[in-house]
Amino acid sequence: MLDTVQDADVIDQGAFFACKVTEVEHFTDDLFRFRTARPATLRFRPGEFLMIGLEGEKKPILRAYSVASPSWDDTLEFYSIKVEDGALTSRLRNIQPGDRVLVGRKPTGTLVTDALKPGKRLYMLSTGTGAAPFASLIREPGVYEQFDEVVFTHTCRTSPELTYSRGLVEALKTDPLVGEAAAGRLVYFDSVTREDGPRKGRITTLIETGELFEMIERPVLNPETDRVMICGSMAMLEELKAMLEARGFEEGSNAKPGDFVVEKAFAGEGV
Numbered sequence: 001m002l003d004t005v006q007d008a009d010v011i012d013q014g015a016f017f018a019c020k021v022t023e024v025e026h027f028t029d030d031l032f033r034f035r036t037a038r039p040a041t042l043r044f045r046p047g048e049f050l051m052i053g054l055e056g057e058k059k060p061i062l063r064a065y066s067v068a069s070p071s072w073d074d075t076l077e078f079y080s081i082k083v084e085d086g087a088l089t090s091r092l093r094n095i096q097p098g099d100r101v102l103v104g105r106k107p108t109g110t111l112v113t114d115a116l117k118p119g120k121r122l123y124m125l126s127t128g129t130g131a132a133p134f135a136s137l138i139r140e141p142g143v144y145e146q147f148d149e150v151v152f153t154h155t156c157r158t159s160p161e162l163t164y165s166r167g168l169v170e171a172l173k174t175d176p177l178v179g180e181a182a183a184g185r186l187v188y189f190d191s192v193t194r195e196d197g198p199r200k201g202r203i204t205t206l207i208e209t210g211e212l213f214e215m216i217e218r219p220v221l222n223p224e225t226d227r228v229m230i231c232g233s234m235a236m237l238e239e240l241k242a243m244l245e246a247r248g249f250e251e252g253s254n255a256k257p258g259d260f261v262v263e264k265a266f267a268g269e270g271v
Ligand code: FAD
Pocket: 049, 063, 064, 065, 066, 067, 079, 080, 081, 083, 085, 086, 087, 088, 089, 090, 128, 129, 132, 133, 263, 264, 265, 266, 267, 268, 269
C-alpha cells in the first residue's frame, strides 16, 4: 500500500519540515532527549543549531536547538530542557513517538570546526544543555581526523543531569562507525556543583586552579596546541572567554577562524 502524505515520516511544509518523532527518553524532571525522522535534503555541520518547534493556535512556537546527532545519522536527535512555564517546552515535554515536530531548514552557528584554526587538542566545555552540540561533534569521525585528542567536559548541578553525556560516551565505545577513532582519543570529564562527587566544581574554577588538567593528566591550556569550543549560560561563556583571552587565545568565527568559539546554550533573561 502506498503511504499517504499524512503517513510520511517527513512532510515538507515550505518554511519547515514536519518530522515524525521516533524516540523519546526522559532523564530527569527537567531533561529529555528525542529523535525525529530526518528530511533527506537537510544538511548541517556538526555543532550547528536549527529552529524547531510545535504548531501553535495561531502560529508555530519555535526555538533554537542544537542538533545533537552527528551529520551522518539518518535521524535527528535533540537534547532538551523542560521549562515549567516555557511556551515551547511545557508542551514539547509531552511529545510521543508518532507526533510531529517542526524542524527549520537553515542550520547555523559558530560551534563548528571550520571556525577554528588547526590544532592538536580540541576542548569542548559545556554546562547543562550546552552538551547538545558536543553530542553531535563527539560522534563525528571527521573531528578525530582533524584533532589528535578531544576533551569533552560537562558540568551540571547534580549527577542525574549528567546521564545523557555519560551515556553517549559509554555508547561510543562500541559504536561501529566512530568507536575506533574515538578510542583512547576522547577524554570525557564530568563534574557536579551542588552535591558531593569525586569531581566537584565549576569548570571555570577547575581550569583556574589547574585541577582539571591534573585530573585528566593533560598540560594546561595553551593557544599553541589547544582549540576550545564553549557552550553554556551567558555567565559561563563570559567568564571562560575572559579566561581564555587572558591566556592568549583569540575568538574565531565562520569568517575568521581562531583559537576558540562560543555559543550560548539558551537566551537567558535580559540577553
Ligand atoms: P523560553 O521562554 O525560551 O525560556 C524561558 C527561560 O527558561 C529562559 O529565559 C531561561 O532562563 C530558561 N531556559 C531556556 N532554555 C534553557 C536551557 N536550555 N537550559 C537552562 N535554562 C533554560 N535548549 C535546549 O533545551 N536544547 C538545546 O539544544 C538548545 N539549543 C539552543 C541553541 C541556541 C543558539 C539558543 C539561543 C538556545 C538554545 N536552547 C536550547 C534554548 C531554547 O531555544 C529554548 O529557550 C528552550 O527550549 C526553552 O523554550 P521555552 O519556550 O519552553 O522557554
